Amino acid sequence: MKASALALRNLLRNRRRSITTLLAMIVGAVSILLFGGYVRNVVYGLQTGYVRGTGHLQLQQRDFQQFGSGDPVVYGVADYQRVINVLTSDPVLAPMLTVVTPIIQFNGIAGNFDAGVSSAVAAIAVDVPGQIEMHKWDDYGVGAPPPPTDATLNSPEDGVTIGTGVARILQLCGALNVPNCPSPPPAAKSAGAPMPRDVAQLAQDDAPAASPRVASAHPHIELLAATAGGAPNVARLQVFETQAQGVKQLDEVFIGMHLTQAQRLLYGRSAPEVTAIQVQLQHTSQLPAARQRVQQLIATTLNEHPLAVYDFRELNPFYGRSIAFLDAIFTFISVLIGAIVLFTVGNTMSAAIVERTVEIGTLRAMGLRRLGLRRLFVSEGLLLGLIGAAAGELIAILLVTLINHSGISYTPPVGADRVPLTLRVLGETPLLVGTAAGLIAVALLSAWWPARRAAALRIVEALRHA
């Protein structure tokens, strides 16, 4: 008679109690796995979003993080094409890369002078083909990004995308057909004073020859920014589309534009620079090695450039805080469920020991050592843990499959659109193994203490137990 067979028979003695205990464990396992699957999906979604948007690494002028937003011209990366060439041709780094692309981030003031309104904005200027490649990254199978719009693909150099909040503030919702975008009350409307002559002149000077001011079907805005030496410059831009950013504060400042347009605005006829070079890797797991290699290159081949490298977690502190927050909730729920399982199994084992006190005395009288008795009860706890964990995981996988195919959608913590609710459990080995191991460990622990008490019983008292 093996200990496991004996333990199973003992568990089957009081089927109702054993089933109740198993149900508690199954519910616990399912809860942990479903929430864990949700957390994994949010984490992968967040990471995918940030990696698509900012890349895994960014090379910036070493003081840009501290002072760059005030003067992106001074803190730009000069001769950036050479930096890109060094990165993409490096034999160590190249196999890890998917995209290396430049961007410019700067602050300015956007105005709709026809309506007499203006607002501070944060502009991001990109190389469109590079960004389209960046957005294809999907290492976790989150799903393909929305295909680039016609405006993204075909807008001229002076075409821009603005946040829906910017459109609202600049009173462009009507012209851009933005849904759910209120217009200001008539009393609040500005008189619509004409554009100041100096601003108009700057905008006229900046406009590319291929994009005449007139005969455009798209509304215009003027974007005022500081150039080298602090002098202002203005670009007259065509708004091709709006894009909801998900977060109101960001939505009210976002302007996306072409890199060349931003370079002309900021650098004029000087040599164009960028504020960062985005580096996207094939897999996030390559990040430490890639970062180390980039740092080596900065210290050697690129040592004439005052560069620093940051990863997406440093550039997006919200990512780390979100993960820490989700991890804290997950840990709290796991501990809570662990405690419930601990007391449930402990209660079951304690009840079993009370019922079997005479049997305990008999076994000890026959010569079973204390250790053997402990092992007997702990085996029952282990068996409960194994069955509970296995059944819990199986049921959780079935539920996850159902939920993932149910078509339920939700709006993730960072995002503007509803997305299908996906729980990631299958293939998440650490989550599956950790949950099973945790439940089994809790079951063992909760059986161990009553088993210890059973083994400590005095034989004559156990035999006298009625």
Next chain:
Amino acid sequence: MDVLRLSHIHKTYYLGRVPVPALSDITLEVQPDRFTVLSGPSGSGKTTLLNLIGCIDAPDRGEIDIGGRSVISLSDDAMSDFRLRNIGFIFQNFNLIPVLTAYENIEYPLILTHAPERQRRQRVTELLEAVGLTQQARHWPGQLSGGQRQRVAIARALAVSPQLVLADEPTANLDTHTGASIIALMRSMQHEYHVTFVFSSHDPNILLAADDAVFLQDGRITSVEHRQLAGALQ
């Protein structure tokens, strides 16, 4: 050589803080292959003495030798091992393990001794035959009558060929006829396997069947009767 020797055993229980003497200055020797009964009124100390002999309780003072070995100073594990190999127990309520079949109940002590499977099977089969339960080998305790359960308990007590079998009121929960058959069975098993039996009992049939009768009162031995082989039941 005596199979059991008790020297100046004292045992006191406490009811709260009030000491209740259970055994006082018990000295007793039991010869091998004897059928010895401990008799006396309730509270005379029979069960306490049996517990001390069975090494499941410890005296306050005195010496206990079983098979020439002093057992007083043994550790808990050593005491467990000693009981396993040298002492068999038969309980008033049979105390079979309910999740084990008759066969498995008899086999269990052999498993504890790590006896090989073949040897276990041979021994259990032999004992089942000896107690007349070959047909009930796969029955659960709940499927057996009281007499059958006690037969399984007797077989289990003899499984590891102990020097000593202790029985606490083994016929108390059986009717007269079944009790008599159990006494007869134990007697025959004692002869067949050359084991020393020590009982506590009020049962006059057991007293009649005993080789030695030890009478207790108020925790003291009042008299000991040594007889020749009692053939009263044969």
